[in-house]
Amino acid sequence: MRFASVVGEGPDGRLVLTSRDGARLAFAEAARTLQAAVEHWEDCAPELEAQAARLERGELADALPARDVKFLAPLPRAWQFLDGSAFLSHAELMTIVFGLSPGDHSRPLMYQGLSDHFLAADDDVPLPSEADGVDFEGEFGVVVDHTPMGTPPEAAMAHIKLVVQLNDWSLRALGPAEMKTGFGFVQAKPASSMAPFAVTPGELGERWREGRVQLPLHVALNNAEFGRPHGGEMAFGFHELVAHAAHTRDLVAGTVIGSGTVSNAAYREIGSSCIAERRGIETVDLGAPVTPYMRFGDRVRMAARLGDWSPFGVIDQQVVRA
Numbered sequence: 001m002r003f004a005s006v007v008g009e010g011p012d013g014r015l016v017l018t019s020r021d022g023a024r025l026a027f028a029e030a031a032r033t034l035q036a037a038v039e040h041w042e043d044c045a046p047e048l049e050a051q052a053a054r055l056e057r058g059e060l061a062d063a064l065p066a067r068d069v070k071f072l073a074p075l076p077r078a079w080q081f082l083d084g085s086a087f088l089s090h091a092e093l094m095t096i097v098f099g100l101s102p103g104d105h106s107r108p109l110m111y112q113g114l115s116d117h118f119l120a121a122d123d124d125v126p127l128p129s130e131a132d133g134v135d136f137e138g139e140f141g142v143v144v145d146h147t148p149m150g151t152p153p154e155a156a157m158a159h160i161k162l163v164v165q166l167n168d169w170s171l172r173a174l175g176p177a178e179m180k181t182g183f184g185f186v187q188a189k190p191a192s193s194m195a196p197f198a199v200t201p202g203e204l205g206e207r208w209r210e211g212r213v214q215l216p217l218h219v220a221l222n223n224a225e226f227g228r229p230h231g232g233e234m235a236f237g238f239h240e241l242v243a244h245a246a247h248t249r250d251l252v253a254g255t256v257i258g259s260g261t262v263s264n265a266a267y268r269e270i271g272s273s274c275i276a277e278r279r280g281i282e283t284v285d286l287g288a289p290v291t292p293y294m295r296f297g298d299r300v301r302m303a304a305r306l307g308d309w310s311p312f313g314v315i316d317q318q319v320v321r322a
Helices: 034-039 041-056 088-098 153-159 175-181 201-207 238-245 275-286
Strands: 002-006 014-018 024-027 081-084 110-113 125-127 138-144 160-167 217-221 224-227 256-258 299-304 315-321
Touching: 002 034, 014 034, 014 041, 024 041, 034 041, 034 160, 081 238, 088 275, 110 238, 138 217, 138 238, 153 160, 153 238, 160 201, 160 238, 160 256, 160 299, 160 315, 238 256
Parallel strands: 081 256, 125 315
Antiparallel strands: 002 014, 014 024, 081 110, 138 160, 138 256, 217 224, 217 299, 299 315
16 A cells, blocks of 8 residues: 555645555545554554555546645654664764764664654755755655564564655764764754655565565755665664664554665665765765765755656655755
C-alpha cells in the first residue's frame, strides 16, 4: 500500500491511499490520519488493503486526481524521531570534516531528533542564516507500531509498518559545538522533510531486503547531479536500528527511525547525498573543502528510483531566509 496525507481539518492532515503510479488517490475509510492507522494497524490494515486494491483496479467512483490536492508529509508530526547513522562511509568522512576522533562502529549511532513537524516535500525551507552551513541529508526511514522494550532484531522486522524517504536538514556550522558537549543536536537540526508517499514494505517487493531499501537515492543540487548512493549498504538494517532504539524503552506507535545519510564506500564514483560528505572527500583528495554549503535560493531534489519507478515520490525544496 501507498499512503499520503493531504491538507485536512487539523495539523495531521487527512489520510489518503494513492495508486502505484501516484496519479489517483482516495480518502482512507478505515482511518482519518496515518498516525491513527499505525496505532490501530491490525484492525485497519485489512480494510485499507481492500480499498487500495479497488483504487488500483479503478473501481472507486470517488477517486481524485493527485494533481488536485496539496500533499503534506505523510506524518506531518510524529511522537518520536530517532535518527541513526548506519552508513559507515558517511561516519568515517564526518570524522574528517569535523576533526573528530573515530567512533565505535560496533553498535548503531542514534540521536533524538525534532519530531513535532516534518516539512512537506515541496515546502520552502526557512532558515535563519547562510553562515550556519546549510546542508541536506538524503535518508530512508521506517515507521513502527507499538514496539515493546527489549524487542530483539529478529522480532523487530514485524513492527516496521511503513518505509519513508527523508531529507534531514543540518546546519553544519552549529553541529561541532553541540557534538562536543556529548548531549546531542538541538540548534544544528531544524525540521526534516519527508517525501510525499509512505509505503508498506511489501510495496517495495524485492527492493526491501534484509531490513534495507535496495534502491539508489538520486540527488541533484541546483539541477546538477550530486550523487546516487544505494540504500543497501547500511551497516545495520532497520530491524537492528529498531531493536537498538527499543533496548530500554517502549517505542510508541508512529515512531520514525532514520537510516542516517545514505552513503557508499565508492563515493568518488557515485557521489553523495549531503554536502558535508563531499567536503570530506575534497579534504582527503585536495587538502581542503571546495564545495560550499547551500545559500538562500538554492534547491535540492532527491528521489529513490529505479527507471521510472519512484515509490516515495520526490523531495524538491528551496532554502529561503526565515
